[in-house]
Amino acid sequence: MTAYETRTSNPPALRFERLAQQDEARAGILHTRRGPIETPVFMPVGTAGTVKGIRFEELERELDAKIILGNTYHLWLRPGIETIRACGGLHRFIGWERAMLTDSGGFQVWSLGALRKITEEGTEFRSHVDGSLQFLSPEVSMEVQAALGAEIVMVFDECAPGEATHEVAQKSMELTARWARRSRSAFDQLQAARADTGYVEATGLSGAQALFGIIQGASHSDLRRTSLEGTVEIGFDGYAIGGLSVGEEKSVMFEVIEEVAPLMPSEQPRYLMGVGTPEDLVEAVARGIDMFDCVLPTRNGRTGQAFTSRGKVNIKNSQWARATLPLDENCGCSVCQKHSRAYLRHLYLAGEMLASMLITHHNLAFFLDTMRGVRQSIRSGGFPKFRREFTERLNTSGE
């Protein structure tokens, strides 16, 4: 009996079906209780119960996002789980009926820096909402995530900075390992107690939530391996690489992925947390990653930066003052079909909300379309060509 078999129920909460593989790049289907999701997949970030600047109707109907991410930390502090429970769980509360993944709060609490205090038990910190003292632990995170009711729950982890020394990274990774066991145990009890607000009858699946483990260890390959082995030994429905894109060099990030991904269970989804630019996604897929989330399309949408097939476009640039061309001539999204760079620049300079809405929309369309292209190319056997052409075109620059 393998570690995985000891831990997953029969039927499982989640099932990964591999359809094609080209070198390390994988195309597959993630079967969730809210329907199938083709992989590799990009998950738009919906931190506080909204993917910033876009309505769910557009995310669903036009952009066809299949899964979005929510944040335990933010939703726990505001509006709080009692409100979300009273409103029937996160799906109902926000009006999104497709799949969701919730981050555990570990990364957000880590981002608070000096404002937090980490002990064996958990993390004490001050709320960014009202300054109150709060305590987050594996058990609390699992309870909050059951109340949110997402399809995929993440273990509560401790994140070391990318450039952490071996000693610091080792301590952090070992703490994450102990927290992973506590997360697994609390999660299983909550599922048994039916605390999950998102329960859905699903053919071939248990209808319960799925739990992902997180591999830490900063840039130290021996620690990453130890973390991977320990996490797989506990047994999860999927595995994530955490602690990347947190200040380390990009080359370090890809070295870690190259080292870790091929060792991750091949029959389960591999999730690279918080990464990255469109080129990062394509390069990580080439190294065996199936799932991504990143705030870049939405955050940069609000600061006037568009991602296009020919590189980034800064809409503030005066060269677009009278430019009638769209953000991306190769993009079929409703923004590129209708609006010019001149208009978007005007909206941005006038401080109009619509600037953020439209650039965010395009950016999400570009990320999701890129992943669609990636999936098709792997399934048709043309991923190396896709990767080469995509990269070449990006470097022809939009400006």
Place this chain on the structure above:
Amino acid sequence: MTAYETRTSNPPALRFERLAQQDEARAGILHTRRGPIETPVFMPVGTAGTVKGIRFEELERELDAKIILGNTYHLWLRPGIETIRACGGLHRFIGWERAMLTDSGGFQVWSLGALRKITEEGTEFRSHVDGSLQFLSPEVSMEVQAALGAEIVMVFDECAPGEATHEVAQKSMELTARWARRSRSAFDQLQAARADTGYVEATGLSGAQALFGIIQGASHSDLRRTSLEGTVEIGFDGYAIGGLSVGEEKSVMFEVIEEVAPLMPSEQPRYLMGVGTPEDLVEAVARGIDMFDCVLPTRNGRTGQAFTSRGKVNIKNSQWARATLPLDENCGCSVCQKHSRAYLRHLYLAGEMLASMLITHHNLAFFLDTMRGVRQSIRSGGFPKFRREFTERLNTSGE
């Protein structure tokens, strides 16, 4: 030959067709070069080339707004008419193919208060964008409005405060009258010179822009009558009542409308500028008004105030913290079909843009639906009943 006949081309730029009348309330069709518009009609305000917080797709497809308003003052200062001309006029620049009306800038410059200096020639003021000294006159306003290319152009007027003395109001009204003649003359020259960027071939209409006169005179009925007579003598495609909803008592506003509207040409559209709440609209329709614009649905949408069939709802109110009911149970809009007050309150308190987007959407839906109900009731002969029930329901209060 009447004044009107001397001034309108054959065929006219605009044609008002009265379909039904009940007491003073009128239902009709405003035939414009961009299609027919059923009246009474509410025009969402798109000050700087965007109806704040909503995409044009939604305004058109879901809310079915037939005409929106743009502002000469804002668009002239930013992005400037050279940019808008280079992008093919305002319709093309912003991506709205339906009808538009542009305000002349008179009211906006008036709102600058101490920052402006009024002479016979025009108004000198400092730009709110960059502090530069600017000069707006009837001729400049007409030139800008030709470059914008809206279906309906407003004369450049001077607005006196609602509580202005007779002397102040008279001087202001007389200046407006002289500016109206200059506006008419400059407008006609610009049309002859084909300066209008929005020219559209239209069956039965000239395809040119239409020009509306504005009746001023504050709360003084003799001045309002003089202004009306002088304006009609010049001859316009439609007539507006300006200078209301600028600080006077609501009873004063309705007295002026009651006095002026029945004297306005009955075969041309009557536009009440900058008014008002949903009940104001219904009451003004009952006094013979056909067209409205107001920032309330969009502005209040951004400050968390919703208009509903049972009165205003302040979404910040703690009583909505776990309320699963929608903003308005009688509303069929996509926001009320999907989202709870609890969710909207959460978004608002979290400072999320989506709060503004969703409440703005509902508010516009409510205003436009109210006008739809008004039109249907006049045409079916049930307007008095509609008016009574609408008012009674409003006062049952949403909170």
